[in-house]
Amino acid sequence: MNRILTETYPDAHCELNFGTPFQLLVATVLSAQTTDKRVNLTTPALFAKYPTPEDLAAADPEDVEALLKPTGFFRAKTKSVMGLSAALVERFGGEVPGRLNDLVTLPGVGRKTANVVLGNAFDVPGITVDTHFGRLVRRFAWTDETDPDKVERAIGELFPRKDWTMLSHRLIWHGRRICHARRPACGACPLAALCPAFGEGPTDPETAEALVKPGPFS
DNA sequence: ATCCCGAGGG
């Protein structure tokens, strides 16, 4: 299945826009329970006004809340991004640390966010267990764990370190495009023949026709 | 109504 994912999504990548590791960190915190498209509509104004941890730590919280409103959870996210900015200035010399154990000490930063930053700003392999990743690895029966930390460990044992970041991107892309939470587009899925969850539950009607005409080799 | 590249708190 991994080979097909690799062929289907050879160029899968992080779709958040950023100019610095700090901006990627902030954008990733903002991406919780929001589409990255909406984050990308929000961050330009934020980064224009507050490009560095020093700027954001010294900002007026009400102004930041107003800027972050469209991303949802705007009070909690303001607290997180201003808090992590202050922590970066106080404890890390204003630089984003390149180690997981340091990143997760920042307010609002869990393992998922930390691994996004490691994988996309530091070239350090990281498994990012978000809602898509967890759903897909369970559908694929790669693990039956539901706790994100346990999923991360289980998948980490199945794949070599160097593949962790791209595997994360590919599963997330596949989850967004085909293997949706509610009505997966099984009829359009290149993994259909190999997928243990194929045909389970309702399928996207737009692709259902393909299920009846599976192709030349069935 | 349900989902979106979650994290912190109880």
Added chain:
DNA sequence: CCCTCTGGAT
């Protein structure tokens, strides 16, 4: 383990 934070798209 649960709950809450929150707005926009479908």
